[in-house]
Amino acid sequence: MSTKVIELKSAPSLGKLYAKAVASSRGRRGKGGLPDVKVVRKGVKVDPSALADYDHVCGYTLREQLPATYLHNLVFPLQVTLFTQGKYPYPLVGSVHLDNTLTVHRPVTMDETLDLSTWATNARPHKSGVQVDVVSQVHVGDELVWEGLATYLYRGQRIDGDVPPRPEEDEAPDGPGIIWRLPGDLGRQFSTVSGDVNPIHMHPLSAKAMGFPSAIVHGMWSQAAMLAAIDNRLPDAYVATMSFRKPVLIPGTTRLVAHQGGQDGSWELALRNHRKGTELVRGQVRPIS
Template identity: 50%
Template sequence: MTRTVELSSAPSLGPLFAQAVVRAPFRKGRELPDLVVRQLGASVDRDQLAAYDDVCGFALRDTLPATYIHVLVFPLQTRVMADAAFPFPLVGSVHLTNTIVQHRPVLAGELLDIEVRATDVRPHFRGAQVDLVAEVSVAGETVWQEVSTYLFRGQKVAGTAPLRSVDPQLPTVAGALWRVPGDIGRRYAAVAGDVNPIHLHPLGAKALGFPTTIAHGMWSASHALAALANRLPDGFTYTVEFKKPILIPSSVNFVAQQRDSSWDLALTNARKGTVHMTGSIRAQAPSTIS
């Protein structure tokens, strides 16, 4: 039987992460809970939106960046993963891929009904991966959907892990050099709420197996979308795959190549050529995702 958690407001993320740390040693089992977390009538904080736009590079406007809606969804994702019945530890989880479907532009003044659930636990060559599926609607109309895939390193589940993916052919056009400052993790966390220690301080990152602090994947995805924001249709599908994490501070190359009404894009390390992120934007949004 599905258990539904109804929230009157977005949960505070600091206490959720602290709760997840306490519960981590007691996580057991490998089955996902049949859980839906829902928030009805969510509104946009205009100051937070302006701060997000500044950190990610979007211009101020009355419609929401498609990646900003992820910021509204993320606390509900965190509530699912922090739940006592969720089998894997939240802290140290890694965002692998993200697909956003924007069916139409969403106005900053609209009230949003948000629903999140976890599904499809499966093996990964570094552990276990899970999809967090979100749907956002306005007055019963589905306007935005997302599938975020997270890796829980070192966790084992039944099945055969897929082979490591081979990097696709990257766009060949000239790109732009981004300087990624050492404080971008803290700045993005302040506007997006993702206070995972791997993004905030080198010591926290090292304690969880990273050589130093890493940038949020969704900051990279947001900054890339902002670079193309004026050239996108009303409805589109935005898919990104996060590869090697961006150790900060660093410099990265951003390239985007247009093919008819679609875009292929990539982020690579400016010095080594390491691929950090690949992605695509397709003009036609599907009717639904699951």
């Protein structure tokens, strides 16, 4: 059976896609397995104005090289398009972004023409439901220049198999760091530059309706801001992994701790609640030789 390819001619409206996803969530019962579907968009050119707005919200300096997280920003509408397909078995409403890994094979510049693609794979058990990997790629011509691996948790869903044990981890870095005072409208700021209008990020009341005590920051803002803080010290090729451990509530105050060590120049990162010290996001950056 061949893969079904859905080719987008332009960037879809995420607001409309979210409305479609919400309307169809109750009918998605986790049955039938992941569809063999790939969503693609070819010939994409970066809008310098949109990039500048994104850089401003996330803390990047505008330059020719695209932030790794901005490439995720470009493929995210493809992911949501995938989630709204009739045979996609899991509901977008209530899903949780657990981890996000970005692989930069080489710097990508804002004047290059990009081909984007996304598909879902590897549905497997989680103690709270089912987790699925969403793979995204960016090509320049025939060259693979960037990859994304986003792991989503669909709470309350079930799939056959055993829940794997959680691997042992070293302590995340702690100590002095960069203090960020996050405003209550940060979710709305990031939604403007990303198109991600998930209600949990937009307003305290809509977040409370989804079970959160207040609005929470987008995980992709956290990853972007953490990488932006060390952007001038990143190599040309690297793998950046972020694990979103606890919601980053807004308004709030956080502390970014970044330690560089090892012969390869790897980074260990942690975003913590500044007052309590609670680990909110854990990150690693590994150079590709």
